[in-house]
Amino acid sequence: MAKQISVFLENKVGRLAHVTRVLGEAGINIRALSIADTSDFGILRIIVSDPAKAYQVLKDARFTVSETEVIAVQVPDSPGGLASVLEQMTEQELSIEYLYAFLGTKGDDALVIFKVEDISRARKIFNEKGIKFLDENTLYKL
Amino acid sequence: MTYWDKEKECMPREQLQKLQLRRLQETVYRAYAFVPAYKEKMDQVGVKPEDIKRIEDISKLPFTTKQDLRDNYPFGLFAVPMSDVVRIHSSSGTTGKPTVVGYTDKDIDTWSELLARALYCSGASKHSVVQVSYGYGLFTGGLGAHYGAEKIGASVIPTSGGNTHRQIMLMQDFETTELMCTPSYALFMYEVMREMGINPSELKLRAGIFGAEPWSENMRREIETKLGIDAYDIYGLSEIIGPGVAIECNKKAGLHIGEDHFIPEIIDPETCEVLPEGEAGELVLTTITKEALPMIRYRTRDLTTLNMERCECGRTHARMAKVLGRSDDMVIIRGVNVFPSMVESVLLNIPGVEPHYLLVVDRKGNLDELEVHVEVSEQVFSDEVRKMESLGLQIGKELESALGIAVRVRLVEHKTIERSEGKAKRVIDKRNI
Structure with a gap:
């Protein structure tokens, strides 16, 4: 399991630049990111080197922030790799809220961040099916 | 129950009306004799001061509006020579010429008495430490509250508005027991307290008297819960005297209008007909003791209802309901009257949503x-x-059902x-009509 930092952003010029600047100045590195956007607002989701600190500095900079539990899954870095993971999840009826790719790799595997509806069930199933996922400390240090 | 002036505040209504009639007659005589603009308006409708024989005759008198104050800018409606005026206040004049009001020594004393009553209603006494965070200066809020708090012998901290961090530091260090400011500023202070890591329950603050803008019952609950205090409403407007025209007692069941100094009426804002007791409409006030600037049937633009029944607290003065809105804050959208206070009530009923909002009205095509x-x-x-x-949709749906428009x-x-x-500024109207 891992902690994702989620930030509410209005669709206004310079907001994203401001978030990244605040993190940069606090010495926090962004390792994965995705933005879900609507016409009025966006939700920035990031995996960073130090989530607790990122939460605090963004809150201090008056952003609306939350911590979200996500899971970093190791996916074979070859054609069909993600498909096989997703197929097994479908079989087990694990619903996915969203997912996005992580910048680094773990050994030969690519990494994908999943937000699932039921995270403890997901862990159990991944363990049973031999799908590997990273513990948070390893993830933040990649 | 403690009263500042039990004799006046609990005067039997019959006796009160006799007092009102005598004072109204005096006021009308003086206005007619010393203020040419009042004489002219009364002559136009053919009313003479001696026509006021009963209290109901007040409805024969013409209304006074903000425009009359502007037309007679700055001192044209004053009924005393400037040598008798000891204080001048003024509006900011953002919507035109400012409106200017004056006070004699006796007017200042009346005003302080009204505030003293309000403070006693909230449980304040000479042992209180009262922090006045209304702006001091041309605005009536700061000095009005200040003189009342001094009158009851409280220790007054005249912080005025602004510099919120310092306000809160002083509140903590000086052990403020009563706070006087606008309700929206009280909530803002709470936010700043949280940022400063101060828990309001550790403060000595026990009550607040909030006014100068309309606020809902929901907002009262929010202030009371967050700050852990009793929140009282106070009503007033500079044209009449400033804050203290009407005050809330601890029953919180309407605001007692200081009827020994003012006569209230409720009219239909469209037809100007006087409405029967209990009906909602625009509040009209007549000052009956004011020397420097008598106001005859002043149209406040504030919408409310009146209740003449004796209050459980023992006071006999008429109670006005919390102001529903101002007819000039009101925006008409597709023929529907929308008040910011309605939006506030809806938002406060949705868990987790805070009452910080802005209405933006625009015209797209027609x-x-x-x-x-x-x-x-x-x-x-x-x-x-x-x-x-879905949060946005939920808020939208609830607003639509409360307001009746998309x-x-x-x-x-x-x-x-x-x-x-x-x-607080709640409405931006971008329509060019």
Whole structure:
């Protein structure tokens, strides 16, 4: 399991630049990111080197922030790799809220961040099916 | 129950009406004799001071409006020579020439008495430490509250508005027991306290007297819960005297109008007909003791109802309901009257949503559109778009059913809607009509 930092952003010029600047100045590195956007607002989701600190500095900079539990899954870095993971999840009826790719790799595997509806069930199933996922400390240090 | 002036505040209504009639007659005589503009208006409708024989005859008198104050800028409506005027206050004049009001020594004393009554209603006494965070200066709030607090012998901290961090530090260090400011500023102070890591329950603050802008019962609950205090409403307007025209007792069941100094009426704002007791309409006030600036049937633009029944607290003065809105704050959108206070009530009923909002009215083609900006607090923020969109839809739906028109909700970042240290700005009307 891992902690994702989620930030509410209005669709206004310079907001994203401001978030990244605040993190940069606090010495926090962004390792994965995705933005879900609507016409009025966006939700920035990031995996960073130090989530607790990122939460605090963004809150201090008056952003609306939350911590979200996500899971970093190791996916074979070859054609069909993600498909096989997703197929097994479908079989087990694990619903996915969203997912996005992580910048680094773990050994030969690519990494994908999943937000699932039921995270403890997901862990159990991944363990049973031999799908590997990273513990948070390893993830933040990649 | 403690009263500042039990004899006046609990005077039997029959006796009160006799007092009102005598004072009204005096006021009308003086206005007719010393203020040419009043004489002219009364002559136009053919009313003479001696026509006021009963209290009901007040309805024969012409109304006074803000425009009359502007037309007679600055001192044209004063009924005393300037040598008798000891104080001048004025509006900011953002919508035209400022309105200017004056006070004699006796007027200042009347005003202080009214505030003293309000403070006693809230449980304050000479042992209190009263922090006045209304603006001091031309605005009547600061000095009005200040003189009342001194009158009861409380220790007054005249912090005025602004510099919120320092306000809170002083509140903590000086052990403020009563706070006087606008309700929106009280909530803003709470936010700043949280940022400073101060828990309001550790403060000595026990009550607040809040006014100068309309606020809802929901907002009262929010202030009372967050700050852990009793919140009292106070009503007033500079044209009449300033804050203290009507005050809330601990029953919180309407605001007692100081009827030994003012006569209230409720009229239909369209037809100007006087409405029977209990009906909602525009509050009209006549001052009956004011020397420097008598106001005869002044149209306040504030919408409320009147209740003449004796209050459980023992006071006999008429009670006005919390102001529903101002007829000039009101926006008419597709023929529907919309008050910011209605929006506030809806927002406060949705868990986690804070009452920081802005109404933006625009005209697209020939259609008026209302967009309501609502801040996303941490409690309602979700990382899932679906949940955020359904929050927006939920707010929109509830606003639509309360207002009766379509509303577009725009979720905005926390703390981006301007926090006001005086009166909150709630409406931006971009229509060029």
